[in-house]
Amino acid sequence: MKIVILIKSYFKYNPGGSEHQALLFAKEMVIKGNEVHYIFVNSSNMKVPAIDEGINLHPLNPIKGNIMIGKPVFLYKKKVIKLLEEIRPEVIYHRNLNPFIGFACFYARSRKCKVIWHIASLNDVKKIKIKYKWSPIVSYFNNKWIKFGINYADQIITQEEKHDILLLKNFGKSNTVKINKFFPVLKNKSKSISKIKIFWIANIRPIKQLEIFLDLADKIDNNNIEFIVIGKKRKGKYQKTLDDKFKIISNINYLGEKSFDEINLLLSDGHILVNTSKSEGGSPVTFIQAWMNSVPIISLNHNPDKILSKYKIGLHSQTFEKMVEDTIKLSRNHKLRKEMGEICREYAISNFSMKNIDKIESLF
16 A cells, blocks of 8 residues: 655654654555655655655655744645656555645645545644634635545544644544553563653754743752653754853753663653643643653643543642652652652553554555
8 A cells, every 4th residue: 555644754864742643654654564654844854765764755855934034835736746647546644734735635625535534732723714814814724725635534533632623613524533652662671769750852942931940940950859840952042041051050961862772761750740831632641751751741831631630640739739749659659659760661552653653554
């Protein structure tokens, strides 16, 4: 079977949760004997090979936007359609919602091709509005193709109940199936408790709210606790504010951007993962990495389908004050942390194994 993964980025050149999942999916489809193509925008300066781990790569040159007009993603239509006509796929798989889903449906409507949209985050199912901080014309045409794609996608995969509710409310769509993320099972290691390691892992962006984690570290001044930040820095005023905070907080260790395998290795000797993001998509990849490594979560906002409290795999703080309290409690109580860690690992293996890819494949 010919399969096209149609997503804005490729994990090896622009790491992110959706990109990681798309790459795992692509590699598994290759192993299963399919012809897999991956169309993406190469926003890096790196040279892209024609084939990577059996995946046929089709990089697009970036179309430049700016702060005034925004990103005219709709201008990729001609190039994407041309590639699809050359490849002639039977299935197109899309993540990280953008106008590409509209191009996929435009191509598929007159051909024997199925379009599957896998929702990446809550933002994917929010009501689509014109972004007046950009050019209204750019925003209008981007939105036009997104709406077209949502309307004509053959199958929609959700990750939590809230996705289904908002899809029906905002787009009148109910052709959904719930499938969790997928992840290789990791080896379990015993952890040192000479120092409690508390992690924050994400690409550093305002929506991830790293400043709250820095405030948490500043509030809990304990020589037995190390607060560790992993993530790609950004440029501009927001990053400068964070850098100024880094300088005055003594118990913060910034490790920079790390690979997927490096993060797993660090978490294997970690104790707690803190999430301060405003929103996520289902259980983010960092949650699953933590759970696979027997690391419970303390989350400020995100608790998809209330699983943290329901399955005792983390704590949902909801306020900063409660987050401080939860962090102190879990860092001091070794027995509770170990028990939660064991449940975390069992939950991750049961719900996020690579078998979830078989469920996606069954939709083909």
